[in-house]
Amino acid sequence: MKQQARPAAYLTITAFxxxxxxxxxxxLLLLVIIIATGTGAMHIxxxxxxxxxxxxxxxxxxxxxxxxxxxxxxMIRLPRVILAVLIGAGLGISGAALQxxxxxxxxxxxxxxxxxxxxxxxVVLIVLQPWLHFAGGNMWQSxxxxxxxxxxxxxxxxxxxxxxxxxxxxxxxxxLLCGIAINALCGAFTGLxxxxxxxxxxxxxxxxxxxxxxxxxxxxxxxxxxFVGLPVLLLPGMAxxxxxxxxxxxxxxxxxxxxxKLKTQLIIYAxxxxxxxxxxxxxxxxxxxxxxxxxxxxTGPDHRVLIPCSALAGALLLTVADLICRTIIAPxxxxxxxxxxxxxxxxxIWLILKDKRVIAV
Amino acid sequence: MLGxxxxxxxxGAARILDRVQLQARPGELCVLMGPNGAGKSTLLRTxxxxxxxxxGSITLNGRELHQIPVAAQARQRAVLGQQLVxxxxxxxxxxxxxxxxxxxxxxxxxxxxxxTYALQLLQVYDLKDRSYLTLSGGQQQRVQMARVLxxxxxxxxxxxxxxxxxxxxxxxxxxxxxxxxxxxxxxQLATRLSQQxxxxxxxxxxxxxxxAYAQRIFLLKEGRLFTQGDVANVLTSAYIKSCFGxxxxxxxxPDCVYPLVATSPAGALFPSPADKAINVY
Numbered sequence: 001m002k003q004q005a006r007p008a009a010y011l012t013i014t015a016f017x018x019x020x021x022x023x024x025x026x027x028l029l030l031l032v033i034i035i036a037t038g039t040g041a042m043h044i045x046x047x048x049x050x051x052x053x054x055x056x057x058x059x060x061x062x063x064x065x066x067x068x069x070x071x072x073x074x075m076i077r078l079p080r081v082i083l084a085v086l087i088g089a090g091l092g093i094s095g096a097a098l099q100x101x102x103x104x105x106x107x108x109x110x111x112x113x114x115x116x117x118x119x120x121x122x123v124v125l126i127v128l129q130p131w132l133h134f135a136g137g138n139m140w141q142s143x144x145x146x147x148x149x150x151x152x153x154x155x156x157x158x159x160x161x162x163x164x165x166x167x168x169x170x171x172x173x174x175x176l177l178c179g180i181a182i183n184a185l186c187g188a189f190t191g192l193x194x195x196x197x198x199x200x201x202x203x204x205x206x207x208x209x210x211x212x213x214x215x216x217x218x219x220x221x222x223x224x225x226x227f228v229g230l231p232v233l234l235l236p237g238m239a240x241x242x243x244x245x246x247x248x249x250x251x252x253x254x255x256x257x258x259x260x261k262l263k264t265q266l267i268i269y270a271x272x273x274x275x276x277x278x279x280x281x282x283x284x285x286x287x288x289x290x291x292x293x294x295x296x297x298x299t300g301p302d303h304r305v306l307i308p309c310s311a312l313a314g315a316l317l318l319t320v321a322d323l324i325c326r327t328i329i330a331p332x333x334x335x336x337x338x339x340x341x342x343x344x345x346x347x348x349i350w351l352i353l354k355d356k357r358v359i360a361v
Numbered sequence: 362m363l364g365x366x367x368x369x370x371x372x373g374a375a376r377i378l379d380r381v382q383l384q385a386r387p388g389e390l391c392v393l394m395g396p397n398g399a400g401k402s403t404l405l406r407t408x409x410x411x412x413x414x415x416x417g418s419i420t421l422n423g424r425e426l427h428q429i430p431v432a433a434q435a436r437q438r439a440v441l442g443q444q445l446v447x448x449x450x451x452x453x454x455x456x457x458x459x460x461x462x463x464x465x466x467x468x469x470x471x472x473x474x475x476x477t478y479a480l481q482l483l484q485v486y487d488l489k490d491r492s493y494l495t496l497s498g499g500q501q502q503r504v505q506m507a508r509v510l511x512x513x514x515x516x517x518x519x520x521x522x523x524x525x526x527x528x529x530x531x532x533x534x535x536x537x538x539x540x541x542x543x544x545x546x547x548x549q550l551a552t553r554l555s556q557q558x559x560x561x562x563x564x565x566x567x568x569x570x571x572x573a574y575a576q577r578i579f580l581l582k583e584g585r586l587f588t589q590g591d592v593a594n595v596l597t598s599a600y601i602k603s604c605f606g607x608x609x610x611x612x613x614x615p616d617c618v619y620p621l622v623a624t625s626p627a628g629a630l631f632p633s634p635a636d637k638a639i640n641v642y
Contacts (some may be wrong), residue, residue, distance in 0.1 A: 246451065251440075255459060255462045256436065257462065258431050
């Protein structure tokens with residue numbers, strides 16, 4: 001009876017064609033980037049932002065701006081906004097890919113241990129810092145720290161993945177259960193590290209756990225770029241296979257999908273995109289869950305549209321969230337993870353309650 | 362075309378299939394029957410390539426199954442499984458279109474025409490823009506049948522192409538849950554496909570449907586091939602009694618070209634309450 005009452009909610013919006021929704025989101029993202037770059041302690045008007053950026057490309061616009069504005073924009077604002085775009089895109093796209101892999105719209109990158117593994121590694125690094133002396137000074141050290149954190153996340157995911165292999169294939173439901181177990185174990189060790197840490201380390205750990213883009217620089221942008229860029233380029237190519245995968249693993253195999261290869265690639269790309277972000281900016285929760293969900297409401301479940309759109313929407317959302325974080329209590333800054341969690345959790349609860357009827361059946 | 366020799370399959374220590382031997386020719390409509398747990402679905406799934414740890418040999422056109430790449434397998438055989446759980450709100454058109462995955466890198470007009478044709482044939486074309494999740498069980502099954510048909514066909518026409526020796530269709534209880542009209546339509550469709558040279562292998566439970574449509578019946582019991590042959594040879598009261606443990610009469614009626622299998626009164630299967638009471642004490 002209820003189904004008859006509101007059929008429109010179940011219809012996918014066919015009017016949003018693939019190119020249409022991608023270009024709308026791209027234009028929105030560009031606007032948000034310009035606005036976010038201009039907003040802060042020193043106000044830079046959108047025209048000035050565009051003029052400064054185009055000046056680098058050799059195009060002169062008739063807009064006046066003082067010279068120090070260029071430095072602020074180029075050295076402080078732009079890296080931070082770009083970092084938000086990259087990390088947001090990584091979280092969004094890996095969320096969409098993993099929801100496709102788990103064939104469940106409530107799946108999240110945290111489920112398979114990415115965030116837990118990265119957190120544990122980062123916290124261990126913070127606590128062990130006094131005993132570790134990386135050669136080559138500060139910059140090299142922060143690079144190395146990112147790479148180690150990424151490796152930690154990879155190891156956790158690989159462990160979860162290996163544990164779930166039965167008879168030559170990864171069983172998704174076992175993978176979810178192993179993910180829960182590994183998450184708990186990593187959580188316990190993170191707690192242990194927190195317990196050993198001294199006061200200053202504790203502050204570092206807390207700040208890192210809350211997630212922040214405050215450490216943005218061109219170096220961090222460059223460190224994250226390949227890890228997000230590769231999945232963003234390669235995952236859309238796997239979209240048709242992911243669509244068929246929605247029917248079930250066996251059905252996908254019958255239809256000609258190389259299921260094992262698809263699963264392995266998906267997990268590697270999703271981990272890359274998330275872990276690099278976690279290494280640089282800490283834990284930013286709910287973007288990976290919420291973004292593909294909102295996107296799906298507009299595009300329908302077709303991964304050929306959903307995957308690129310989730311990347312764009314993730315970038316959009318994190319850029320806006322970060323903009324709010326650094327302006328709302330200026331000159332102080334709120335960790336961005338707090339904003340995403342405060343807005344994301346009620347949304348998640350609403351999702352569950354909305355689909356309660358479907359889930360409970 | 363399909364040759365199975367000494368096929369055994371173990372799950373742990375449990376032997377599910379026990380030295381099964383069978384041959385099926387192109388253009389045959391074969392039906393697998395047997396009691397619950399006899400290994401019908403497992404046999405079908407092994408042929409579908411799901412269990413690569415089988416012993417013995419399964420050959421498709423002379424090639425051993427596990428040596429054929431997944432994509433090539435998908436272009437020569439389509440499978441309709443028993444349980445399908447789809448949680449994402451794909452449209453009917455999108456679901457049926459997934460059957461073309463093995464053929465396209467970009468969706469072509471031929472793909473679209475075939476999917477449209479299959480949906481029309483299964484009488485679900487008017488639902489093409491509906492979300493799959495809002496359909497009834499029987500409608501969902503017809504959409505899945507259309508998807509499988511899309512995977513099989515090479516042209517939007519049942520009669521145009523000769524598929525002899527090139528295509529195989531595996532159906533696991535394809536008509537369970539359908540109304541009588543669509544049961545008949547589905548099996549008539551399978552018959553027409555077999556006339557075009559497609560090898561059809563279907564698990565069925567209904568004796569009447571099997572008698573009406575099968576050209577050859579394979580009877581399985583406890584993982585072994587119990588007997589095989591055409592309808593008249595296999596559907597006898599003796600075979601059915603020893604395979605299923607049920608007393609039946611096989612009737613012939615002048616209005617009906619195939620034999621009718623009628624069960625004896627249900628009460629005879631269980632001991633009467635009085636007998637039970639005696640057994641307990």
